[in-house]
Amino acid sequence: MTEKARGSTFGGLLPWLVVSPAVLWTLAFFAAPFIAMAVVSLTLHEGGGFSFANYQQFFSNPSYYQALVNSLEVTLIVTVISILLAYPFAWILAEQIPEKWQRLALILAVLPFWTSYVVRSYSWLLVLAEKGVVNNTLLQLGLIAEPIQLANTRFATVVGFVHFFVMLLTLTIFANLKQLSPSYRKAAADLGAGPVRTFLHVILPLTFPGIMVGAFLTFVLAIGDYITPQILGGNNELLMPQLIMLQIGRRGDFPLASALSILLMAVVTMAYLASARWLKIERA
Amino acid sequence: MTMRSGIRLASIIYAILIYGFIFLPVATLVLFSFQATLFPIPPFTGPSLRRYQAVLSDDRLTSALTNSLFVAVISSAMATLLGFLAAWGFARFRVPASAVLRGLITLPLTVSYLIIGMGLLVLFNGLGFPKSLTAAGIGHVVINLPLCFAILYSQMGEHQANIERAARDLGAREWQVLLLVTAPMLWPALFASFFLSMTFSWDEFVISFLLTRFDTTLPVEIWNLLRSGLNPKTNAIGSLVFLVSIAFVFLFELALFRKPRS
Amino acid sequence: MTPLVQVKNVSQHFGSMCALDDVSLNIAPESYTVLLGPSGSGKTTLLSILGGFLQPSAGQVLIKGEDCTSMAPAKRPTTTVFQDYALFPHMTVGGNVGFGLRMRGVGSAERDKRAQEVLKLVGLPEASGKKPHQLSGGQRQRVALARALVVEPSVLLLDEPLGALDLKLRRQMQEELKAIQKRVGTAFVHVTHDQEEAMALADHCVVMSQGRIEDEGPAERVYSRPSSRFSATFMGESTIFSGRIVARDEIETVFGRWHLTTAATGGTAVSLAIRPEHVVIGTQPLSLGKAAITDVVFQGSFKRVTAKPEKDAAMTLLARLPADSGVQPGDVMDFACDPRHVLVLTR
Numbered sequence A: 001m002t003e004k005a006r007g008s009t010f011g012g013l014l015p016w017l018v019v020s021p022a023v024l025w026t027l028a029f030f031a032a033p034f035i036a037m038a039v040v041s042l043t044l045h046e047g048g049g050f051s052f053a054n055y056q057q058f059f060s061n062p063s064y065y066q067a068l069v070n071s072l073e074v075t076l077i078v079t080v081i082s083i084l085l086a087y088p089f090a091w092i093l094a095e096q097i098p099e100k101w102q103r104l105a106l107i108l109a110v111l112p113f114w115t116s117y118v119v120r121s122y123s124w125l126l127v128l129a130e131k132g133v134v135n136n137t138l139l140q141l142g143l144i145a146e147p148i149q150l151a152n153t154r155f156a157t158v159v160g161f162v163h164f165f166v167m168l169l170t171l172t173i174f175a176n177l178k179q180l181s182p183s184y185r186k187a188a189a190d191l192g193a194g195p196v197r198t199f200l201h202v203i204l205p206l207t208f209p210g211i212m213v214g215a216f217l218t219f220v221l222a223i224g225d226y227i228t229p230q231i232l233g234g235n236n237e238l239l240m241p242q243l244i245m246l247q248i249g250r251r252g253d254f255p256l257a258s259a260l261s262i263l264l265m266a267v268v269t270m271a272y273l274a275s276a277r278w279l280k281i282e283r284a
Numbered sequence B: 001m002t003m004r005s006g007i008r009l010a011s012i013i014y015a016i017l018i019y020g021f022i023f024l025p026v027a028t029l030v031l032f033s034f035q036a037t038l039f040p041i042p043p044f045t046g047p048s049l050r051r052y053q054a055v056l057s058d059d060r061l062t063s064a065l066t067n068s069l070f071v072a073v074i075s076s077a078m079a080t081l082l083g084f085l086a087a088w089g090f091a092r093f094r095v096p097a098s099a100v101l102r103g104l105i106t107l108p109l110t111v112s113y114l115i116i117g118m119g120l121l122v123l124f125n126g127l128g129f130p131k132s133l134t135a136a137g138i139g140h141v142v143i144n145l146p147l148c149f150a151i152l153y154s155q156m157g158e159h160q161a162n163i164e165r166a167a168r169d170l171g172a173r174e175w176q177v178l179l180l181v182t183a184p185m186l187w188p189a190l191f192a193s194f195f196l197s198m199t200f201s202w203d204e205f206v207i208s209f210l211l212t213r214f215d216t217t218l219p220v221e222i223w224n225l226l227r228s229g230l231n232p233k234t235n236a237i238g239s240l241v242f243l244v245s246i247a248f249v250f251l252f253e254l255a256l257f258r259k260p261r262s
Numbered sequence C: 001m002t003p004l005v006q007v008k009n010v011s012q013h014f015g016s017m018c019a020l021d022d023v024s025l026n027i028a029p030e031s032y033t034v035l036l037g038p039s040g041s042g043k044t045t046l047l048s049i050l051g052g053f054l055q056p057s058a059g060q061v062l063i064k065g066e067d068c069t070s071m072a073p074a075k076r077p078t079t080t081v082f083q084d085y086a087l088f089p090h091m092t093v094g095g096n097v098g099f100g101l102r103m104r105g106v107g108s109a110e111r112d113k114r115a116q117e118v119l120k121l122v123g124l125p126e127a128s129g130k131k132p133h134q135l136s137g138g139q140r141q142r143v144a145l146a147r148a149l150v151v152e153p154s155v156l157l158l159d160e161p162l163g164a165l166d167l168k169l170r171r172q173m174q175e176e177l178k179a180i181q182k183r184v185g186t187a188f189v190h191v192t193h194d195q196e197e198a199m200a201l202a203d204h205c206v207v208m209s210q211g212r213i214e215d216e217g218p219a220e221r222v223y224s225r226p227s228s229r230f231s232a233t234f235m236g237e238s239t240i241f242s243g244r245i246v247a248r249d250e251i252e253t254v255f256g257r258w259h260l261t262t263a264a265t266g267g268t269a270v271s272l273a274i275r276p277e278h279v280v281i282g283t284q285p286l287s288l289g290k291a292a293i294t295d296v297v298f299q300g301s302f303k304r305v306t307a308k309p310e311k312d313a314a315m316t317l318l319a320r321l322p323a324d325s326g327v328q329p330g331d332v333m334d335f336a337c338d339p340r341h342v343l344v345l346t347r
Helices: A014-041 A053-060 A062-096 A099-114 A117-128 A133-140 A154-178 A182-190 A195-223 A227-233 A240-251 A254-279 B002-033 B050-057 B059-092 B098-110 B113-127 B133-154 B158-169 B174-185 B187-202 B206-211 B218-227 B232-258 C043-051 C093-103 C108-121 C137-149 C167-184 C195-201 C219-224 C229-234
Strands: C005-014 C017-027 C032-036 C058-063 C078-081 C155-159 C187-192 C204-209 C212-217 C239-247 C250-253 C256-259 C269-274 C286-298 C302-309 C317-322 C332-337 C343-345
Touching: A014 A254, A014 B059, A014 B098, A014 B113, A014 B133, A053 A062, A053 A254, A062 A099, A062 A154, A062 A195, A062 A240, A062 A254, A062 B002, A099 A154, A099 B002, A099 B232, A117 A133, A117 A154, A117 A227, A117 B002, A117 B218, A117 B232, A154 A195, A154 A227, A154 B002, A182 A195, A182 C078, A195 A254, A195 B002, A227 A240, A240 A254, A240 B113, A254 B113, B002 B232, B059 B098, B059 B133, B059 B158, B059 B174, B059 B187, B059 B218, B098 B133, B113 B133, B113 B206, B133 B187, B133 B206, B158 B174, B174 B187, B187 B232, B206 B218, B218 B232, C005 C043, C017 C043, C017 C058, C017 C212, C032 C043, C032 C195, C043 C078, C043 C155, C043 C187, C078 C137, C093 C108, C093 C137, C108 C137, C108 C167, C137 C167, C167 C187, C167 C195, C187 C195, C195 C219, C204 C219, C204 C229, C212 C219, C212 C229, C229 C239, C229 C269, C229 C343, C239 C317, C250 C269, C302 C332
Parallel strands: C032 C187, C032 C204, C078 C155, C155 C187
Antiparallel strands: C005 C017, C005 C058, C204 C212, C239 C250, C239 C269, C250 C256, C269 C343, C286 C302, C286 C332, C302 C317
8 A cells, every 4th residue: 555645536535534434433432432431430320429439349349349250260261271172173174174175164163153142052051951961961871860050150151152262263273274384394394393393393383373362352252241151150150241231230320330341341451461462463 | 104093083083072062052952943842941852843933923033033134234234334435545545643543443343242332321321312223233333343444444455456546547536436446346345344244233132232122133032032931932043043144154155155256 | 326315217196197207316425406497397396205295106215225215304314495495483593493403302502503503604693593584585595594404414405495586696695505515515406497597506407397307417518418309498598490310410401401420310300409609690611591580689798689591481590699799680691500519309
């Protein structure tokens, strides 16, 4: 994009005309809401003026900040497990499956996620419930005497998340593996590295930035998700999104809900800043 | 080469396990949507289309489905249009603070839907703007605009620029270049943007949940169904949604990959 | 002296396509061998087979007397300099160069020392701490060379290493490659499609076409006495026309009956080739008759002239005339050549 025209027809006005709808929309319906939330978070549901009470309440009330702790724990567990499961799968798709079947294999892996998200989470209930597929199978095989509580637990939430993020990470890691030049592998082999050492010293480091991007994506999407923990985790343990929705639904406490949302945003921003160096791609 | 065949065997087993894990919930869902008995839970007793009949005759569900499509189509069209105009503007003209503005437009990609929805709820509540499908649609444009912009901006490189210069050279005015040259050339990217936006909008829950009240979208309606306990209809509607989605993918594949690429 | 590398009747098929057809070749120790040919000639395939990246459909490869045909690249005493260099972007130059040593279990201090020595050899003594993306194309090429040399292979394989460089840099690198090869003493096998490069570098030049070896030998011999029509037109240009042997040392051509010494026997159809620098305007023992000049291209130190002979208008005469020659397209001139410069080719 070296040469750029000045808007010739409308004398410099054209670029603004064309660009402003998108910019204005973003300002009006993305930036403004943020400001609104920030302002509202500094007020109180009961009325009265400017106050930090909502934030204070969060940090002083254990059942509130526990939600954040729960969210961080769950998200971390989900990220780690998903990467560990997805990487070998992506590797198999990229290396072991013949080229002409690879696109089909990918499509097949993505297909089940074309159900409605709500319905898919609900389907996990069918699998994990007391009368669900897992319990039935275990009972019939005689491995357990009574059904085990799988649904409405943190375990169920993690399973639900991992199910989705394994797919997502497989896609990103697969793309990453495919764009590695085959010469790297040849060079490593040529210099004496067997398949294991080629992977450890060359392939893994080269795909590391891609993994970091995937991990960040997983973190951001998981920590802000309401459906999976609500359907699968039940109400025994609350995560941040559930806490936020609770304020809206029951009490209509917009100020507190806004404060909690801002806090969640802050956590995500901190995660972004921490991983920023991985999100910059260096070309060789 | 026993190590290689060992790796191969392990790979096959692992792949089967993962595919099994991936398909488990959906397979269960579809299987039990044909369940004849009262409860849509295991054990499986025999096939029946009763649930599907129930779904199709439920007015609330069918109107929610129509609403979903409506919101999806309109918001996706908006997002694609705004994204296209912005991409063209930034790619072809020198706009002051270009990098900042472009960053602004792509920023919503990094923010959770819940927070975007919350923000709009607070704003609309403060402005007295009622909950409605329109409100949800506005939210959907917010989440899809950055995506459309990113896709289209990346497609407006030097190669396209040269073709446009040729058109200008032959006498076309700016708006003619835009309408007769740029847009048609970019049709795969436009299609992809629209299609992806449709996908995200069609299945979107949180924003629709927060911003609609009576007329609502399908995911929210299904959610309402679920809250009143496991309902026989949900299996059927779930499977239906699945099948419709597969049809979408099929069409997408057909349209995009059957066309000759230049 | 046993050849260092013996390629015995190697063939390579990809499906129905034949990339190499019964190729046999010997590579002497400490030699610089160049595999020269156009794309599709099989030269890169042969190099891949030597390096162990491809297993031939038939035939054997022996290195130092040992059968290496199905040996993996890691186990062979060869290393390859790849066309795109394949430097590991996440490692420093020092890390890259030391990689092969690391795989062989050499300790880190020893690795650094040897890596530094080789980097000095290739002219990059200060580069050790840099990353590949901070280097220019020519510098990366040297690092790739250093990385391949430091493990002291018996044979160094180079796959069109100078293709990405501009002319001046290429010439400079050619000189350096030759010098390094002489210093280190390793046998080099270098693949290229550039015949000038081949002539500059090769002790032993192997001309390939369509999966077969057309000609091989010292570059000077291959150029001045090519053994095939292909070789005569690929290694430098030639005027080519046909002739027939009518009696011993007598060849009938379109320009008349010529007396040329040849081993070929009576009745055989042959091809005759003359290098452009041997086609002159003026008097020489063998007359090529009058020809109308169709094109004159200035090439700096000479003019490349194409002409249509009156005796056979379908033929093209190629001549190299002095840069200050005043000929123009359309001129009709008398061309001639010395019989010693006429090449008689039987295939």
